[in-house]
Amino acid sequence: MRAVSRSGVAVTVVILTALAAFPFVFQANWVVNIAVFTMMYAGLATAWNLLGGYSGYISLANAAFFGVGAYVIANLFPTSGGPPGDAPFLVLPLVGLGVAILSLPIGWVAFRTRGVTFAIVTISLLFVAQTLAFLMRSFTRGSQGMGIGVPRFPVATYERPFYLVLLAIFVFAVFISWYVRRAKLGLMLFAIRDDEDRARGLGVDTEVAKLVTFAMSLGITAMIGGVWAYYITYIYPRFAVDPLITIGMVLMVFLGGKGTLWGPLLGALLLVPAQQLLAQNATTARWYLILYSGVFLLVILVLPRGIIPSVQDLAAKFRSKSDGETSPPAATVPPVPTEIVP
Amino acid sequence: MSVETLLEVDGLSKRFGGVAAVSGATFTVDTGTITGLIGPNGSGKTTVFNMITGYLRADSGMVRFEGGRVRRPNPRRLYRRGLSRTFQQARVFPEMTLVENLVVAVAQPAWALGRRGIPRIDAGRAGELLERFGLGSHAHRKAGELSFGQRKLLEFASVLMGRPRLVLLDEPASGVNPVMIEQMERHIRDVHTEGVTFLVVEHDMNLVMRLCDPIVVLDHGAKIAEGHPADVRANPAVLEAYLGG
Numbered sequence A: 001m002r003a004v005s006r007s008g009v010a011v012t013v014v015i016l017t018a019l020a021a022f023p024f025v026f027q028a029n030w031v032v033n034i035a036v037f038t039m040m041y042a043g044l045a046t047a048w049n050l051l052g053g054y055s056g057y058i059s060l061a062n063a064a065f066f067g068v069g070a071y072v073i074a075n076l077f078p079t080s081g082g083p084p085g086d087a088p089f090l091v092l093p094l095v096g097l098g099v100a101i102l103s104l105p106i107g108w109v110a111f112r113t114r115g116v117t118f119a120i121v122t123i124s125l126l127f128v129a130q131t132l133a134f135l136m137r138s139f140t141r142g143s144q145g146m147g148i149g150v151p152r153f154p155v156a157t158y159e160r161p162f163y164l165v166l167l168a169i170f171v172f173a174v175f176i177s178w179y180v181r182r183a184k185l186g187l188m189l190f191a192i193r194d195d196e197d198r199a200r201g202l203g204v205d206t207e208v209a210k211l212v213t214f215a216m217s218l219g220i221t222a223m224i225g226g227v228w229a230y231y232i233t234y235i236y237p238r239f240a241v242d243p244l245i246t247i248g249m250v251l252m253v254f255l256g257g258k259g260t261l262w263g264p265l266l267g268a269l270l271l272v273p274a275q276q277l278l279a280q281n282a283t284t285a286r287w288y289l290i291l292y293s294g295v296f297l298l299v300i301l302v303l304p305r306g307i308i309p310s311v312q313d314l315a316a317k318f319r320s321k322s323d324g325e326t327s328p329p330a331a332t333v334p335p336v337p338t339e340i341v342p
Numbered sequence B: 001m002s003v004e005t006l007l008e009v010d011g012l013s014k015r016f017g018g019v020a021a022v023s024g025a026t027f028t029v030d031t032g033t034i035t036g037l038i039g040p041n042g043s044g045k046t047t048v049f050n051m052i053t054g055y056l057r058a059d060s061g062m063v064r065f066e067g068g069r070v071r072r073p074n075p076r077r078l079y080r081r082g083l084s085r086t087f088q089q090a091r092v093f094p095e096m097t098l099v100e101n102l103v104v105a106v107a108q109p110a111w112a113l114g115r116r117g118i119p120r121i122d123a124g125r126a127g128e129l130l131e132r133f134g135l136g137s138h139a140h141r142k143a144g145e146l147s148f149g150q151r152k153l154l155e156f157a158s159v160l161m162g163r164p165r166l167v168l169l170d171e172p173a174s175g176v177n178p179v180m181i182e183q184m185e186r187h188i189r190d191v192h193t194e195g196v197t198f199l200v201v202e203h204d205m206n207l208v209m210r211l212c213d214p215i216v217v218l219d220h221g222a223k224i225a226e227g228h229p230a231d232v233r234a235n236p237a238v239l240e241a242y243l244g245g
Helices: A006-025 A029-055 A062-076 A087-110 A115-135 A160-182 A184-201 A206-232 A243-256 A263-279 A285-301 A307-326 B045-052 B075-081 B098-103 B110-114 B120-132 B148-160 B178-193 B205-211 B229-234 B236-244
Strands: B005-016 B019-030 B034-038 B060-065 B083-085 B166-170 B197-201 B215-219 B222-227
Touching (some): A006 A160, A029 A206, A029 A243, A029 A263, A062 A087, A062 A206, A087 A115, A087 A206, A115 A243, A160 A184, A184 A206, A184 B075, A184 B110, A243 A285, A243 A307, A263 A285, A263 A307, B005 B045, B005 B197, B019 B034, B019 B197, B019 B215, B045 B166, B045 B197, B098 B120, B098 B148, B120 B148, B178 B197, B178 B205, B222 B229, B222 B236, B229 B236
Parallel strands (some): B034 B215, B166 B197
Antiparallel strands (some): B215 B222
16 A cells, blocks of 8 residues: 655646646647547546456446436436536436446346456446447437437536536546555455455455445446536437547556556547547548557557556666665566466 | 364365366364375366365365365455465466565455555564565565565465465476475465464375375375375375375
């Protein structure tokens, strides 16, 4: 359990100040629009990292819960109800809590499996949810789509409230991630990631640790889905429960560094603006899929652990080189490669 | 020391497809002993371990621990009841520090999930164990940086965090150098004198004969002999199993 370091506090203050100041410094609507989506993915990726990065369980179902959050907001604030103002933001904590509780029985079933099987079970869940979104017409109006009351925010700063709410959710997700790392739960998750069977043999309550984390991760995801729905004000099953959202958040975590505190943010900062810039031109709109696959290849081939851990390794190597003889010799025996769960 | 049965294995059987890995294994481990469990390769020793500790479900048979039948054995619950094990391959949590490797093993109620930092009492016990196993200077290094022998020691230490009554050691001496074997033997004896009972699977016969009494011999998944080291060594069935193949 890592102590709070001064540099860690400094990094946090700098990052959060920069993020909070952003829409006030750069006011052009199209720029803040990109920032909204960046912050959305930063939050989604951070929430995904909580389970995927810490415990090694690759959940591909997250976009399903993003969709649940979106449809709950759409049902609570239909177009017919007039402009809802800040109300959708205020109900988000309840939406998050509700979805977290809803996810427990689902997690209980999904966690019967591990590794690749868990990934497959959860991606199946995603497609089940998408199909349900098409079919449960009383809740989603199916493929016809569903409108949400349009907020009457001032045009010049229309995006700003969405950005700030997403930033708040992101900060909440980072806080949870930071807290968990230093808590008993974090140790349990890391032990599960390293060797789950052995963790069970040492009395670790792996079931509870996984379920609690799954619920927290999905509650945050659903809150973000709610903000997204309110922002775009008209949602369809295809986009509300979209595998590409899951892929996006997973990719950002892998790129930035899974299991790290800031890796998901870094991944989102690198990928989302590029994706959004491509999306502004009809010809290049879907090119981001090629970008995604390119980044996936890059991560697999060059940065299997992501940017932040790789940079940390480099820095450590550099430091030990410059220290020369004074530093103690590194491990006498190279570590035995541990099983990697794909 | 009064002789009482701590662990009772009764008619344990397991088939993998058409192969009977263990067939009707029956033996007991008395409180205060270091019981050896030996047998040629493939005789079912590790399978027996896995069934006792709940990693593998037995087809039939039963296990009693401290007089109570263990229904649906589960590694976590058994650890909390005082029965824990090590693995043949020296399994540690490579990405965690040595202290974390130990502290995570402290059974805590579910409500303590959110407790931050390491309670002083746990940190103290972890530090004590690391010192005792000669790992104190590595306390804050990652376990993945340790040598194989050191990992074996760390694994042993983490099992002791739960203050077990019975420890199952799966080949404590395999893959480590002779000096480390001696160290390991000393540690087992030390922990034993503190009142912990052991069941040891081991291929190093010299170590088994020095350390264990009684010894249970398995062959083709069934017990073929049991007794003091000298008796077991002289037993024709045992010689046949090892040499006859």
